[in-house]
Amino acid sequence: MQAAITASEVCHTYEARDRRLHALINVSLEVGRGSFVSLIGPSGCGKTTLLRALGGLLEPTSGRVEINGRPPSEALRRKAVGFVFQDASLLPWRNVFGNVRLSLELNGGSRDDDILKVNQVLEAVELEKFQDFYPHELSGGMRQRVAMARAMVTDPEVLLMDEPFGALDEITRASMMYELLDLWERSPKTVLFVTHGITEAVLLSDRVLVMSSQPGTIIDDFSIDLPRPRLEAQERSEQFLDYTFRIKNALREGAVGAQVS
Template sequence: MSDIVISAKDLGLTFQTGDGPIHALKDVNLDVRQGDFVSFIGPSGCGKTTFLRVMADLEQPTAGTITVNGTSPEEARRARAYGYVFQAAGLYPWRTIGGNIRLPLEIMGYSRDEQARRTADVLELVELGGFEKKYPWQLSGGMQQRASIARALAFDADLLLMDEPFGALDEIVRDHLNEQLLKLWDRTGKTICFVTHSIPEAVYLSTRIVVMSPRPGRIADVIESPLPRERPLDIRDSREFIEIAHRVRDGLRAGHGDD
């Protein structure tokens, strides 16, 4: 099928450490379709971040196969097929917000006009219009993280990999950013893989929730969300939402029972 963006088959990754091998991922099978919003949730050590890093060619699997856009993760990375948002905003203090967003564009060799146009566009997209000339320290943590999302969007990759991007932010800011992220996803039609350890966040955002469990890191459950694409914040009080959250919690608990 051509609308499969990521396809993992029997994927495994074992780290060799001084205390013996650590199975970060074992027998992971998953297909991510075009336009999906997939959340990976699980306790620490379940391999959710490792899985994301394998997709991004930041880690090499030791077993099984994985394709991104039908190619190897390395080819996908070289083709700049994805934008990656880290847990910390990681903006350069010596560059303005605009300068930070231009950074990947400069690296990828876009013309100056194109850089300016795209920077203005993505700043508008994350509602940071007018902040282009500000420095990172002049922005709040939430705004910095939005700027880092804008930076990942600037070169218009169809795939967005996000590793607990809102993990360090407070509840209210996080709600607001979740809402914005959903709108952005709806408007751009991108495929998003999103790592989180928050159940409400996973359920609110995702079309599919991948529940993972640790030692060895593996997929415990994959939940297709029946929630509509249009999701106001108060959908979190609906019966369906609470049912899915229950199922996620059960999946997490089952995974924990193993150790």
């Protein structure tokens, strides 16, 4: 399978207040086109840093990253990459509709076409009734769903998602998870999905990558060989529980103290 996302020996060191913080060390990965890969690791291990490097928002200190074999800046320009950030980062002066539509505005599509697309994604994230609300009038979880809609509206080839369900309650989280699965199964794109949820990672993914804590690097790579479409009942299967158990152990082994020099 051709790789849609590639990282080779990526290292990143932040320099802050005379200290150097080694956030990433020798991260190499390949995500096959059309696959769904989760990235899981302790808080502060460098997941957001890695995602930003892969999406061309941060120049890593060393190493190489590519989207479809080209520099990520190119993919960013073509709107071939969609981001869902950890904090929804919506424009406060635009309502829900306006925030989602923003992604389409520079594309030069027709007005009717844009309206149709925005309505479709708002329906997918169950916010069609809130399209004239402003970010401050929404809950944290709703803002996050707007951010998901905004990332999906351009139908990007690659979706980089940073804990998109972190702020949601259990029930909404589960329903969004299945909604995302459904969307992905209908229109497969390459997804790299950062999460703290092991069950979520197993349920959604073809592969789960486990990162160690600082400096962050990938210490394990699990292929999730469960049939699709994934159904809720699978969560109770022996095979599913075995994956969650093994990933939990890998996480435990990778959780060591932070280093600052």
